[in-house]
Each structure stands twice: as structure tokens, then as C-alpha cells.
Amino acid sequence: MRLKQGPPDLMLFLVVVLLVCIGLIMIFSASAVTSDVKYQDAFFFVKRQLIWAVFGLTAMLVLMKMNYQKLRELGVAGLILALICLVAVLLPGIGMDVKGAVRQIDLGFTSFTPSELTKLCLVFFFASSLSLNYGKIKSFVQGLLPYLVLIGVVCGLIMLQPDLGTALIIAVTAYLMLVMAGARISHMLILALLGVGLVCLAIYLEPYRMVRFIAFLDPWKYASDEGFQTIQSLYAIGSGGLFGMGLGQSRQKFFYLPEQHTDFIFAILGEELGYLGVFVVLTLLFIFAWRGFQIALKAPDIFGSLLAAGITTMITAQASINLGVVSGSLPVTGIPLPFISYGGSSLMFTMAGVGLLLSVSRYTHDR
């Protein structure tokens, strides 16, 4: 069946470009002081992020122009490549050790994060495979189990780095895709309970996670160590008030708030732009989710629906968890804010994902 090609979803495109621009401005504002001190270059981070944004925009436009159905075969290949990279990063000499975790592969001029590639490839593969197996998924052993094994392998490899945050996002996204693909709600509830049990086990096995968890419940008690980030983040957000201290006027970025241009960039945004800025970003996020799921609902086939819903879920869930952490509502997990936080691989693969989403949008039709 040949599908009628329409224009891509312009609103979604504009929202993403706007979010990336806000991200670039905030990265500059948040990192200028620290990067000036560390690298004698206030533009150190923003320059790098700009290059990646260009790569990302290119990837987004290229994928948008393509027919997502023709890329179907690439799904398996991409996943295999991602898994190879995940294994490779764990090998000594290939992975870069940053703050006790090995998450990146050094490419000389820049670094590459395999887990970001994996995230996108897994969503793509799930959409492709689940659409082919529609109906079978109701069976636990024949339908659900192979996917669960795959999730387990991928998340297990990522946790070896260790990178609990990304593993969590992948697990949550894959889980929600299984639900959307028609898995039995009873199966999924039992799995959810098992998942909670696993998280508890993970916390139990690594004491530092436990402390982080407790610190989240009462950050003021741990103000000088584990609760430090949360409290400094709350200070920043609270200082913003309704209208913010003005762009570039953050006080908390003066070394008080760690990760101020990555995981906690939204706190600086809240401090400088106030609740108005926060509200604008949340509105953009809402529009993104609305358009994304709208595309999923109007997609011409199950593959398109699951691909669009999977990518939208991945990005929205990640954003929600990040904002939950920044606002002190969730324990600190180490997840960047899509489009806005500094991080080249993350930005590029997220934008590539949006490219796929836009590709689907070109084939939607109203029912």
C-alpha cells in the first residue's frame, strides 16, 4: 500500500527547535562562570553543544525526509550495533572513566555515549517487532518474555557502567511500549511490582543509592552532603520567584549547584527566568507530548503508531523524571533534560528520534 505523503508536523518541529535554542542559551548562562574558571573559555560548553545541535538538526531533517517504513530493516542492525558499543564501552582502553562511571567512548575530537544510541534503537526495534507480533504479545512465554529478556540484557549492560538513570528511562519506555502494544494489563502489573522490587534490590545492593534515596525524603537533614544538590536546586528555583532574577543573573551557578549545565540546568532556568520561564518550557513540553501522541494516534499502521508513541514517551518520560528530580520530588537519578541539558550524544539522538517522529507525521491521516 502506498501512502499519501503530507507535510511534516510543523508545530512539533518548531517546539523542538525552540527547546534546543532555549537549551543553548541556558547552557551558556549556566556554564559561563564555571567554564571560564575551568577552561578559561566562557563559551566552552555552548560551542560544543552548538556543533552537536547542528548534527542533530541534520539527522532530524534527513530522517524526516525518509519514509520510516523503509527504515524498518535498519532496526535490527541498529540494535546490534548499539549492543556492541555497550559491550565495548565496558572494555578497558575504550571507555572513558568520568567520575567513577564509564559511559562514553572517546572518539578523539569528541566522545560518544552508546546508551543514547541504544535508547533510540531499542524504541525503533520494539516498534518494528511489536507491530509484527501484534496479538502474540498477549501470551507471556511466546510474546512478552523475549522482549523482557532483551530489556534485561540492555539495562543490565548499562547498569554495569553504571548508569542507573538511562537504564531506568529505557526500562520505563520499553515497558510503556509493551503496554501500548497490547500486552495484558495483568502481566504488566505483575511486572511493575517485580520492577519495583528490582529497584529496591538495586538500592539495597549499592549503599550510595540508598543514601540518595533517603536524602530525597528529607534533603535539609543531609544538607551538607547527599541532600546538597537537591537543596541548592531548590534554592535556585525558589530564588527565581514569579519573574526570575533575569537572564544571566543566577547566583546559584557560582559553584553552589553542581551539574548546573547538565542534569540541573532547569534549576538555573527557574532561577533566571522565574515561574514564567518554567511555565513556558512546561507548555512546550505539553505541546510536544500532545503533537507526538496525536501523530501516534493518526499513524497509518501499528509500526508508525508504536514508533511515534515510543519516541514521544521516551522524551516526555525523561523530561518528567528530570523535572521531578530538579524540583526535589524524586530522588537524584542523573538523567539530563532532553533538548536543554548539555550533552552531545543525548541531543543528537533525541533530535534524530524527533526526525523519525516527523517522518511518521508526514503519513498521518485523520480518521
Next chain:
Amino acid sequence: MKTTGLEIRKRIATLFFIFVVVICLLAGRFFWLQVVRGDELAERALDNRMRDITLKAKRGTIYDRNGRELAISVSTDSVYAVPAQIRKAKKEREVAQKLAEVLQMDEKEIYDRITRQVSFVWIKRQVDLETSRKLRELDLEGIGLLEESRRFYPKGTLASHVLGISGIDNTGLDGVDLYYDQLIGGTDGKIVIEHDAFGREIPEATHRYIPPIDGSSVVLTIDETIQYILERELDKVMEQRQPKAACGIVMDPKTGEILALASRPNFDPNRYNDYPADNRRNFAVHNAYEPGSTMKIVTAAAAMEEDTVKVSDRFHCPGSIKVSNRSISCAGGTSHGSMDFAGVVENSCNVGFINIGLKLGLEKYYRYLNAFGFGQKTGIDLPGEAKGIIVPQSRATQIDLATMSFGQANAVTPIQLIAAASTIANGGTYMKPHLLKQVIAPDGKIKETITPTKVRQVLSKETAKELCLILEGVVKNGSGRNAQIEGYRVAGKTGTAQKIAPGGGYMANEYVASFLGFAPADDPRLVCLIVIDAPKGYPYYGGWVAAPVFREVMADSLRYLGVPRTEISKEESNQKKTVAVPDVINLPLDEAVQTLRKVGLKVEVQGDGNLVWGQVPKANTRVEQNSRVIVYLSPVEEQQGSGQVTLPDLEGKSMKEVARILSQLGLHLSPDGHGLAYKQSPAAGTRVPVGSTIKVSFQPLE
């Protein structure tokens, strides 16, 4: 190609709905943080980023009762710069050059400082007056002077234990300076500047200036002159008898005002670090000791007030008494014979006091102990006051009551004892001892004037008056004769207490000698307590060691205050025959007694042994016939067995006499000049090895 079924579409729609809820929750959460709690969090964030530059408040002055400065704050100026102001005026070069000249600092260094990206920088701390005057004249752009102050005690060691000390950060650490730190210290001000997490100033940082509030000045009840007299006499006795510690207090019995208070060993509060920390211990309020006979005034007062004894009652002392199968002896174990109540007090007869105490009973005795303030803090305005140790009433036995009655078993502080004595001296009212007289605000206005606090009426006026007369007898006829002051009626009580060993029991050779008294006896103006802890040498009696200190302090203080002398009626002095006291020093006891009786004098013996080491009054003093002469004995074995002898007082003796006395002791004489002895080295009371040479200076009579 399969089209998306309804089930999938429903689930996608549900998930979208869930995300919308999550986004709304986040919007609510941020609204709560930023709009509802925004101000509070912003304030806390600012506090978290603020660093202070403290501006020290100036401490108030401490004055004596006549407005003489005892502790002052010396102001010094510190130079600071506000680089932004200098930058604005574009005068960096000029300012740096002029400052370098005045402060005699390196111009480049100053330039570096005033061009720093900070809003406030010190150029030089605590510069001298001349420099700050020059800077004020120059009035440079962006350069300012801030006053910082330092505590200075202009009188040095004088009243050190009262005034206390102040630390380098200008806060009170001891004494009045600590006790009234809140009052004297004022409130520090500060300049608050916002900083980054590493303590560097944030550009365009927030500033706050909170000016310091200077402290109030205080006027003490201390009289600098009386304080000086007391300290001079304490220093004298410290040099002569080298005791472990000593203290003296002079108090106005009618108001409870402390006129002088000093402890030894001493220190200079301006450089307190040069002295052992123990020197800062204020014996007068920190130490509790077993007071001995001075405590008998409490037993006497209680018994008189309760009518347990009448002045006319007769007592008999056989030399010792048995209480609950324990034998307690009178001093020296000799019988005091038969006497009236006044005689018991004058002789300080233990047996007499035990009888009085037992007759009084535990319940009444404790009532008076409490009423006189023992076992409780007096509330004197000095830090670290001790409560003393009183045998708990519930556990007190007849033995305890007996020993308490003559001053053992309980430990009291000197300040408690003098407060009790003041009660007797002022007609029976317990006055709270205090040091603060007035508080003066920084603007010079009187903020508060302290009125004397009457705590309670302990004795009736009549009892108090009667007891005063009896205590006058102690000085006139009894063990307190060394406290007599010509022209004044003096009342008082001596005390000689064996010191308690750390492990319990009493130490063989260490005594606390004390004298507690007041004058004039008929209308007391001053009460004074002198306590000497473990004087070296012999004799160690309160009447011998402490009473002369009391006499000197009181005589000079009464004269300084212009207290009128009591005219001794001519009739009285004509009626009585007077005799000159013969010299009995170094005579065997029986010979001395015979010599004294021959001229019609009574003899009171103190101590054991058979050689006379001292006498009161001194030889050649004219006294009434039939009055008592105290002879102090020394055990022979102590003098000879140890190979060491105690030097007698040789003053006023001829060279022939001196030579005879010294040769008897096995010492050699190295004379200087001729006439009568007026100076000796080592001093009287010093213990020297047999065979030593003693230097004695003589001068002819005018």
C-alpha cells in the same frame, strides 16, 4: 500492513492523559516552590551565599565607684578600600601612591589591592593615631577608616580577679567582663557580602551594612584606693610568708557593696597568657575551705538569737569533751578553766562552742546556716561562684553538729563568710554582696542604678549589737589582738584551720589562717576578711598571720574614708594602770610566764612546745594591767630535729640582744650599722638551716 487497532489507540490516549497529569503536577510543584515558598527559599539561598565582615562593637568602660577607669577600650583605626569607588573616580594610581606614602607600604601592593574585583578590601588593620589623622585629612576617594577596639586594663594587675579578662576577639572571658558581657560587649555589626561557593565575591554582589552598637559602661562598687591598700598588704604577706594562695575582701555591711576584692596568686589581665591559668582562680568566690574558728560567729549568733545561751552563763572547759564516744580537745589540749560566754568567744574555746552547739540542736543550727547563706551561692556578680559544701542535714550526726559548731566539717567560700559577718555587723540583715553599682549607656546617660538588696532578717538588732561587743572583746583581750587599730574600736574573730588532705583527714603541716572582722565596732563601716592559705614558717595562726594584714588594710581604709576616731575617755585610761610588756621571745615557756606575771599580765599560750617564738603585743608596748599577752610556742623537736630554725622578728632589738638570740638558735650574725635593728634578711618567719648567717641592719635612735 496492519492499521492501528482500537485497543492500541485507547492505550496511547490513556498514556497521553497520564503525561498531561504529570506535567500539570510539575507545574503545580514549581508554582509551590517559586511563588508560594519563593521568598523563603530565596532568603535561605542568600544566607547560604553570604559572608560576613564583622565590625566589633566597642566594649564599655569599667569604672570604680568614684569614676576611675579600671578597664577601657582602646580604639584603633583600620584602613579599607572600596575599589569600585576608586575605579569610578579613575584615581587608582593617585590613591595607591598617596596611601603608600602615609602607610609606608609598597605602592604596587596597594595598587593590586584597590584594583581587585571585590567590593571591600582591608588595606591595613589597626594603624596608629597619627596615621589615621593623616588619612582623614587626605580624604581619599574610596578609602575609609573603620574603628576597631581592643580591651586595655590601665591599672595592670589591680583588681584583676574582679575585672577578669577579654580575649583577642574583644569578648569577655572572665570576671566582670564576662559576667556582664552582654551589657558591656554591645552588639557586633557587620558588612555582609554575597560570595560564591569558594568564598569569592560575586560580581555586583548584594551588600548589607549593619552598624555595631557600642556596649554600656559599668560603675563597680569597688573603691580603687581600698582595693590598692588590700592588694598592697596581700602582696606583702605573700612575700613574707609565701602561702599557696590568699584572698581578701572588704565589704560595706550596710549595703552589701564589695569595696575591694583580691585573690593571690595574681595576674595581669593585659597579658594573661604569660601567667599560669591557675592564677586566674578567684579564691574569694571559687574556693570553698574549712573556715575554722571564724565560723564560730555563726554558732554564737544562733545561740544568742535563740536564747540558748545568756551572756552571763558560765562555762567550764576541762581541755576536752566526749561526744558520741569521740574525744574532741580544745586547741593545744589545755584547759581554759571557768569563763562566761564572752570568755568562750575570746578564748575561742572549742569545748564551750561544742556545748553551745549541742544545746542548740541540729534543726536550729541548720536554720541559721541557711539563713546566713551557707551552702548557697551568694549571687555575687562574678562567674563561677562556688556553693561550698555543707553536711546534708538529713545525714548530720551529733559529731557533725559538734565539729560544725567550732568551724569544721563544713566548707564555705570567703564571700559567703564575709556576707554572714556583714549580717552581724549591720544589725542582723543579710545583704546580697554585689559589685555592680551603675550602668551607663553609650550616650552617657545612666541606664540603671543598683539598689542594695535586703535578702532576709537573720538576727534581731539587739542580738547583733551584743555579739558585736563580744567580738570586740576578742580583739581587745583575746586571740585577735594583732588586729587592734589605734583610735578605732575593732571587732573580729581569728581562724586557724588545719587543711583537709585530698584523700580525707587533715594535713599535718598545712593550715589556713584567717581573720574576719569589722570596724568601728559600735557602727561598722567596713567588714574585712583575710584568708591566707598554707603560710610557710611558724607560727601559722590566724591571729599572727592574717590579723596584721587585716589591721593594715582596715587602718588605712578607715583613715582614707575619714571615719571618725573613737575618743577613748580619759577617765577610763587614767583609771587603769598600764605596764610595759616585757620581751619574752626565745625564753623557755615557764620563764616567759613568770616574767609576764611578775609585771601583772595574764598569759595566753598558743601552740605546743617550750620555746616562745612570738608575742602579742610586742615588747615595750604599754598595755593595761591584767590584760592578756599571747605567747606563741614552737615545738622544740621541730626547731632542732629538722636542722632548720624559724627566724624571729629582730626589729627594735639592740645588737647585743640580736647576737644572743641568733647564737641560741645556732645562727651567725652579719651586722650592718649600729643602734637598733630595723631590717633583717631573710625576713622573720623564714625557715633557715642551722648555721646560716643572718644579715641585720641597725640604725641609731633619733
